[in-house]
Amino acid sequence: MIEIQNISKSFEGKAVIHNISDVFEKGKTNLIIGASGTGKSVLLKCIVGLIHPDTGTVFYDGRNFTDADKEMKAEIRREIGMLFQGGALFDSKSVEQNVMFPLNILTKMSPAEKIDRVNFCLKRVGLENVNSKMPSEISGGMKKRVGIARAIVNNPNYLFCDEPNSGLDPQTSILIDELIKEITDEFGITTVVVTHDMNSVMGIGEKILFLFQGRKLWEGTKEEIFHSGVEELDNFVFTNKVMQSLKKK
Amino acid sequence: MKGFGRYMIFLGSLFVRRESLGTYYTLVLEECIIVGVKSIFLFALVSTFVGAVTTVQTAYNLVSPLVPKYIISNVVREMTILELAPTIMALIFAGKVGSSMSGNLGTMRITEQIDALEVMGINSASYLVLPKVIASILMYPMLVILSGVCALVGGFLVGTVTGIISPTDYIYGLRFSFNEYTVTFALIKSLVFGLLISSISCFKGYYTKGGAFEVGVASTAAVTTSVMAVLIADYLLAQLLL
Numbered sequence: 001m002i003e004i005q006n007i008s009k010s011f012e013g014k015a016v017i018h019n020i021s022d023v024f025e026k027g028k029t030n031l032i033i034g035a036s037g038t039g040k041s042v043l044l045k046c047i048v049g050l051i052h053p054d055t056g057t058v059f060y061d062g063r064n065f066t067d068a069d070k071e072m073k074a075e076i077r078r079e080i081g082m083l084f085q086g087g088a089l090f091d092s093k094s095v096e097q098n099v100m101f102p103l104n105i106l107t108k109m110s111p112a113e114k115i116d117r118v119n120f121c122l123k124r125v126g127l128e129n130v131n132s133k134m135p136s137e138i139s140g141g142m143k144k145r146v147g148i149a150r151a152i153v154n155n156p157n158y159l160f161c162d163e164p165n166s167g168l169d170p171q172t173s174i175l176i177d178e179l180i181k182e183i184t185d186e187f188g189i190t191t192v193v194v195t196h197d198m199n200s201v202m203g204i205g206e207k208i209l210f211l212f213q214g215r216k217l218w219e220g221t222k223e224e225i226f227h228s229g230v231e232e233l234d235n236f237v238f239t240n241k242v243m244q245s246l247k248k249k
Numbered sequence: 250m251k252g253f254g255r256y257m258i259f260l261g262s263l264f265v266r267r268e269s270l271g272t273y274y275t276l277v278l279e280e281c282i283i284v285g286v287k288s289i290f291l292f293a294l295v296s297t298f299v300g301a302v303t304t305v306q307t308a309y310n311l312v313s314p315l316v317p318k319y320i321i322s323n324v325v326r327e328m329t330i331l332e333l334a335p336t337i338m339a340l341i342f343a344g345k346v347g348s349s350m351s352g353n354l355g356t357m358r359i360t361e362q363i364d365a366l367e368v369m370g371i372n373s374a375s376y377l378v379l380p381k382v383i384a385s386i387l388m389y390p391m392l393v394i395l396s397g398v399c400a401l402v403g404g405f406l407v408g409t410v411t412g413i414i415s416p417t418d419y420i421y422g423l424r425f426s427f428n429e430y431t432v433t434f435a436l437i438k439s440l441v442f443g444l445l446i447s448s449i450s451c452f453k454g455y456y457t458k459g460g461a462f463e464v465g466v467a468s469t470a471a472v473t474t475s476v477m478a479v480l481i482a483d484y485l486l487a488q489l490l491l
């Protein structure tokens with residue numbers, strides 16, 4: 001379980017995140033949704049500590065992360081897997097080395113165990129026979145999937161995904177969503193997914209946090225999203241033709 | 250001034266929360282290949298030509314029949330050891346190695362690769378930068394020695410082939426009133442320059458903000474700043490140690 005309390009962040013006097021508090025539950029896929037530029041990525045980076053929030057505190061299963069010392073921070077971070085919006089693969093390393101990297105640094109597995117684990121994870125994200133390719137030689141969607149494989153390779157307790165399926169075809173998108181959900185259920189991970197894809201929301205949104213211009217306007221489940229009574233959320237949800245037809249029913 | 254303070258804090262951060270020594274061993278070796286081995290050709294080429302040109306120009310300036318020929322190679326030796334090999338090559342080192350370090354780290358920054366390391370609980374500054382700095386401190390003095398030798402050989406070849414100076418005179422000049430301390434001084438300089446160039450370039454790259462354009466800006470800044478630092482350090486060291 002991850003709890004955030006009163007997180008605010010501004011850049012050069014421009015407020016980007018306004019006083020957001022929430023709880024992300026264990027074993028659930030928690031979604032952060034909102035239009036482009038509303039501060040979803042910034043909020044996620046505040047939670048994992050890549051950006052230090054101006055105010056507010058983040059708790060990982062009761063452990064205060066924001067005010068933790070360096071040792072404690074490193075310890076919590078070793079339990080975190082994160083997929084970045086652009087993949088963030090190390091471009092001097094092959095796909096296999098990328099996925100193996102957390103294992104090399106964080107575990108004492110034997111080389112054979114590492115290879116097994118890497119191949120297992122790559123298979124999980126639907127990638128085979130790309131082990132020796134460099135990141136510059138694979139497509140954007142494949143990079144995303146390698147990024148996910150790297151995020152889950154060390155069995156994280158907390159999984160963060162920044163737009164896991166932007167730039168993927170609908171079929172692969174669904175595959176990735178299902179994968180994230182499966183892993184979350186299977187290992188009881190606390191998962192936080194940033195997305196603006198309504199298909200994902202309807203597919204895996206067990207708990208949804210809606211951001212609008214850096215503010216938390218609504219939270220609820222995917223079933224409740226149609227009757228939120230929040231105008232901004234309706235505008236966001238029903239821009240999609242499929243969703244509009246759903247509403248008419 | 251603020252930049253200098255941040256640079257000092259950056260240097261300090263390299264040594265906290267490090268990974269295991271084994272990790273660094275391989276990283277340093279990899280960097281030594283990139284920094285050192287891959288620079289050998291360029292350094293040999295440039296210094297051979299610099300040595301040759303220095304010989305020709307010194308000979309051109311020494312027209313008096315009263316000055317013995319071996320003074321030519323004597324002057325070339327002094328210039329090479331004191332200035333050409335450690336300092337002029339430092340400018341080339343900044344251009345080749347410094348700019349690539351900065352570009353490399355800048356790209357890693359803007360594509361969130363550094364963030365990815367941080368999320369894994371790794372001290373990205375020490376993981377990425379320390380091996381580069383250590384490799385530079387190890388390799389640059391060796392490159393300087395190589396350059397010194399190449400410059401003297403270059404001078405010898407041009408001097409003897411064109412008939413400016415006889416081989417015996419050239420060798421005699423090289424050995425004439427030789428002070429070993431100049432070599433020690435050159436090596437001290439090269440240690441300092443290796444440290445300055447690599448750490449300044451990494452500093453500039455590591456704190457890149459923005460996009461691809463800024464990566465280019467950071468590389469340029471890395472070269473200009475480290476060149477200035479080298480020249481200032483050169484002056485200070487000469488004052489202090491000569």
Ligand SMILES: Nc1ncnc2c1ncn2[C@@H]1O[C@H](COP(=O)(O)OP(=O)(O)OP(=O)(O)O)[C@@H](O)[C@H]1O
Pocket residue numbers: 011016034035036037038039040041042043085196
């Ligand atoms: N390091 C930074 N410095 C200054 N401003 C920033 C920084 N990072 C983000 N911002 C600003 O914060 C706002 C929110 O950015 P953010 O990346 O969180 O958007 P997002 O919701 O993730 O959008 P998208 O869906 O397009 O990824 C933007 O207006 C952006 O300009």
Ligand SMILES: [Mg+2]
Pocket residue numbers: 040041042085162
């Ligand atoms: Mg984003």
